[in-house]
């Protein structure tokens with residue numbers, strides 16, 4: 001079967017239907033619950049400071065491009081970059097069971113995403129390839145450069161990889177999708193954290209999966225010991241200057257001295273051949289680099305209700321498990337939340353995204369003061385308007401709403417709470433919120449370049465991360481929704497054909513806290529230094 005057919009078939013087979021969920025394990029095999037933390041035994045460990053509390057950046061400034069002067073690259077600033085992107089942000093505990101939450105969210109809190117650092121010598125850190133272990137907020141040195149070391153000047157690379165098994169253990173076939181949503185959340189989390197240090201982030205979009213695997217050491221030795229594989233996702237260049245040439249990095253990684261043995265996450269595994277096939281059908285080859293990164297620019301975005309430190313917002317981000325069904329927000333606050341979804345050159349998180357927007361929103365407005373309840377469309381790129389109009393029924397109104405700068409359209413005034421709840425696998429949060437939404441992705445180009453399928457989920461995850469942070473800044477709370485009935489959403493919108501597919505849902509509202517849970521600090525008694 002050719003790759004394009006394989007991935008489109010995976011997409012169909014991993015859909016949830018009203019009367020039939022996508023194939024999953026059917027039960028939770030607690031004895032084989034994957035370890036949420038990958039470690040590399042024998043790799044030298046480098047402790048990272050907890051230093052983000054001292055960071056002066058305010059969230060409202062970062063999102064508008066008003067960044068601090070770039071922090072010097074050092075172990076100290078790299079520690080902050082990880083503390084505000086992939087680190088643990090709190091522990092929760094209930095009746096003797098504890099679990100960690102992180103700055104980046106994850107479907108089922110299973111966290112398939114692993115983070116890496118690739119750097120030259122920095123003050124306090126010897127150059128090499130490092131795995132980030134969020135449990136301990138440390139770096140594990142996987143590789144040290146052999147002479148001559150590659151010159152990685154004026155920036156560092158952050159590598160991202162996924163362990164599909166972590167999600168497949170609970171979600172079965174659909175897990176491939178969730179891993180890539182999570183990857184998108186992680187990309188955006190890195191971009192925001194970097195901005196708080198005054199650093200630009202951009203995707204090294206030319207890199208092939210093979211380059212990423214070689215550079216992060218993912219191609220080394222996991223197969224023979226039945227250790228769960230980490231699959232390469234992407235490289236992010238964080239810093240003001242240009243990233244070094246890929247060939248230089250790959251050659252250096254090949255000749256570097258590697259150390260560390262990955263731990264095994266579960267004693268036994270269930271195989272999900274559909275996930276292997278989906279992965280094999282979507283390998284990223286080397287491609288020509290997209291246009292050079294845009295310089296930092298400021299934009300006149302309306303400010304969110306709360307003016308909080310960026311570090312506070314990044315670490316207080318949480319998913320609501322329940323909404324009160326009464327909280328509403330003014331229309332202006334809603335528009336303020338939507339605005340950062342429009343990619344503006346140089347602004348986080350879209351500075352990390354070199355491709356044109358492919359994902360747009362179909363919104364269920366429930367409780368927004370000054371906006372009629374109903375179904376709306378928010379287009380992140382003007383060219384989508386005609387294509388979506390063509391794919392949708394003629395009787396949708398397409399009435400322009402809100403400020404001129406926001407491409408927001410009312411399609412159908414209606415109480416859409418029941419529809420939102422039904423589509424989101426009957427989850428109350430989709431109806432009890434201020435708004436819910438589905439992310440409509442254009443599949444154009446996926447057949448020619450199947451690797452774009454994974455990118456569509458990354459784009460969705462980045463939209464999700466932006467909305468999570470915006471919700472915190474607006475004084476409400478959000479939740480990503482991976483469980484939804486795909487074709488019910490398409491039917492509701494009257495979408496014809498397969499070109500537009502809803503890939504991720506989302507909701508935001510007034511959260512009801514679960515008072516039974518105790519919250520503990522992320523790194524226990526270890527005090528900030």
Ligand SMILES: Cc1cc2nc3c(=O)[nH]c(=O)nc-3n(C[C@H](O)[C@H](O)[C@H](O)COP(=O)(O)O)c2cc1C
Pocket residue numbers: 101102104105106107108109178181182185317318319320321427429479480481482483
């Ligand atoms: C891709 C993705 C899909 C998710 N799907 C759901 C969902 O369907 N229902 C739900 O209640 N929460 C969902 N969540 C929220 C996660 O359960 C939550 O992120 C996780 O438990 C960690 O908690 P935190 O976000 O508070 O850190 C999803 C999150 C992500 C990133």
